[in-house]
Amino acid sequence: xxxxxxxxxxxxxxxxxxxxxxxxxxxxxxxxxxxxxxxxxxxxxxxxxxxxxxxxxxxxxxxxxxxxxxxxxxxxxxxxxxxxxxxxxxxxxxxxxxxxxxxxxxxxxxxxxxxxxxxxxxxxxxxxxxxxxxxxxxxxxxxxxxxxxxxxxxxxxxxxxxxxxxxxxxxxxxxxxxxxxxxxxxxxxxxxxxxxxxxxxxxxxxxxxxxxxxxxxxxxxxxxxxxxxxxxxxxxxxxxxxxxxxxxxxxxxxxxxxxxxxxxxxxxxxxxxxxxxxxxxxxxxxxxxxxxxxxxxxxxxxxxxxxxxxxxxxxxxxxxxxxxxxxxxxxxxxxxxxxxxxxxxxxxxxxxxxxxxxxxxxxxxxxxxxxxxxxxxxxxxxxxxxxxxxxxxx
Numbered sequence: 001x002x003x004x005x006x007x008x009x010x011x012x013x014x015x016x017x018x019x020x021x022x023x024x025x026x027x028x029x030x031x032x033x034x035x036x037x038x039x040x041x042x043x044x045x046x047x048x049x050x051x052x053x054x055x056x057x058x059x060x061x062x063x064x065x066x067x068x069x070x071x072x073x074x075x076x077x078x079x080x081x082x083x084x085x086x087x088x089x090x091x092x093x094x095x096x097x098x099x100x101x102x103x104x105x106x107x108x109x110x111x112x113x114x115x116x117x118x119x120x121x122x123x124x125x126x127x128x129x130x131x132x133x134x135x136x137x138x139x140x141x142x143x144x145x146x147x148x149x150x151x152x153x154x155x156x157x158x159x160x161x162x163x164x165x166x167x168x169x170x171x172x173x174x175x176x177x178x179x180x181x182x183x184x185x186x187x188x189x190x191x192x193x194x195x196x197x198x199x200x201x202x203x204x205x206x207x208x209x210x211x212x213x214x215x216x217x218x219x220x221x222x223x224x225x226x227x228x229x230x231x232x233x234x235x236x237x238x239x240x241x242x243x244x245x246x247x248x249x250x251x252x253x254x255x256x257x258x259x260x261x262x263x264x265x266x267x268x269x270x271x272x273x274x275x276x277x278x279x280x281x282x283x284x285x286x287x288x289x290x291x292x293x294x295x296x297x298x299x300x301x302x303x304x305x306x307x308x309x310x311x312x313x314x315x316x317x318x319x320x321x322x323x324x325x326x327x328x329x330x331x332x333x334x335x336x337x338x339x340x341x342x343x344x345x346x347x348x349x350x351x352x353x354x355x356x357x358x359x360x361x362x363x364x365x366x367x368x369x370x371x372x373x374x375x376x377x378x379x380x381x382x383x384x385x386x387x388x389x390x391x392x393x394x
Contacts, residue, residue: 025345026098029391032352033095033384039360040088040380046079050115051133052088054080055374056361067131068140068191080377082119082131082145087319087381088112089152094388097159108156116149128175128192141192143179144202146172147209154212166216173213173222176206183251186232190248197256199248203233204266205323211273223277230270234286238267243293261298261316264290265324272330284334291331294324295340302367304354310346315365322382325389332393341393348390351383 023031043056055062060076066083079085089112096104121130121141128146132139150172157165179189179202187198188206210226213219237246237255245263248256268290275283295311298321302312313321328340347366354368361375362383 026391029348029387030095030098032348033091033098033387033391035360036362036380036384036387037091037095040091040377040384043359043361043375044080044377044380049079050111051079051118052085052115052377053078054084054377056377057374059374068142068194077132079118079133082129083142083148084376084378084381085115085119086145086148086152087378087385089116089149090322091381091384091388093152093156093159094385094392097155098388098392105160126175126178127171129172140194141175142202143176143188143190143192144199144205146175147202147205150176150209151205151212154209154216157216158212169209169213169216173209176209177225184236184249184253186228187236187249188229195251197248197250198236199256200233200237200245200263200267201247201260203229203237204245204263204270207233207270208266208273211270211277214277215273226270227274230267230274233267237263242297243289244297259297260320261294261313262320262323264294264297265320265327268294268324268327269330272327272334275334287331288335291328291335291337291340294327295343298324299343304350304367308350310350311343312350312366313344313347315367315370318362318364318379319382322385322389325386329389329393341390344386345390348386 044052046053054077060078062077064077064081067081089108092104092107092112095101096108116129118133118135119129121128121134121138123138124141128141129149130139130141131145150169153165153169153172157163157169176188179192180186184198188202189195190197190199190202207226207229210222210229214222214226233245236249238244239246239259244259245267246255247258247260247263250256268287271283271287271290274280275287298314299311300314301309303309325344328344331337332341351362351366351368355363355366357363357371361380363370363372363375364379365371
């Protein structure tokens with residue numbers, strides 16, 4: 001019996017290797033996205049709710065370091081904050097786009113979006129999504145949190161042509177407009193309750209959202225606003241020495257000089273969209289310079305213990321990397337340079353084997369050397385999104 005079981009196990013292993021060997025890269029990436037989505041819902045779901053936990057293993061007391069209000073840190077939080085939850089929207093959206101499988105449309109309508117509505121705050125005007133569920137004490141409302149949702153709603157409208165999704169994106173845009181003024185010559189603030197800085201993470205994706213809304217509606221006001229936000233961010237937050245983008249500028253003019261992958265990645269996407277819409281060479285030049293700068297700064301040479309050599313993405317926030325990938329994919333649509341996406345594919349192949357645990361969850365160190373004791377919801381959602389998006393690329 002033992003010999004039979006050993007033989008059968010070896011047969012299954014050989015069969016799976018054979019089948020996977022015959023699968024296209026696209027099919028493998030989709031399969032990985034699906035498996036990771038299953039792992040996400042297996043470990044972060046809450047029985048009887050469309051909401052999700054923020055971490056696995058779960059603890060209801062943790063420090064959410066990304067909030068503007070320190071008073072919201074280390075409190076009892078049975079649910080994820082909005083930003084990590086929103087990653088599930090992007091993840092399922094990307095799977096729906098690449099597969100056109102109605103299973104993911106139903107998942108969006110019956111699970112993801114009902115959960116998202118738990119964050120919608122209609123007690124303050126304009127309406128917008130709060131950083132925590134509306135049944136709790138009122139929480140801050142972040143412009144960037146809402147912009148990411150607006151992008152997803154606009155993408156979902158483009159896929160389905162259902163007006164209910166466009167209406168949500170337009171509701172969010174009204175909130176974004178309310179976060180602008182003439183201080184520093186324009187731009188969008190980061191947090192509604194703490195209007196102390198204007199950040200690349202609110203302005204670059206706002207440009208992307210506006211340009212996507214223009215493509216969806218052909219309303220020229222969106223184009224004008226998207227172009228203006230792009231130019232404002234380039235003028236106020238680009239480091240001319242390397243073409244990358246700083247994090248923020250305070251109202252006193254002081255620059256926060258940290259450089260994050262998603263900030264430059266969103267400006268790369270905005271430049272690519274502007275070139276697509278205008279065919280003006282200056283936007284193509286901006287995109288080319290920024291793509292090269294991102295590759296030089298956020299990737300580094302790496303050789304694994306097995307002798308595999310490639311440019312690995314430096315350790316950082318995995319969701320930032322996923323948003324940077326959006327920019328590289330948009331750039332590829334106008335330039336067809338494969339170097340950058342090939343590097344992403346090498347990374348995603350490697351981390352599937354080396355940075356994933358036996359529960360199907362990913363560590364943040366893509367070299368595979370460091371393991372995370374607690375795994376963040378947004379990291380897992382970002383991995384789903386990347387596997388799905390890389391499968392879209394032809």
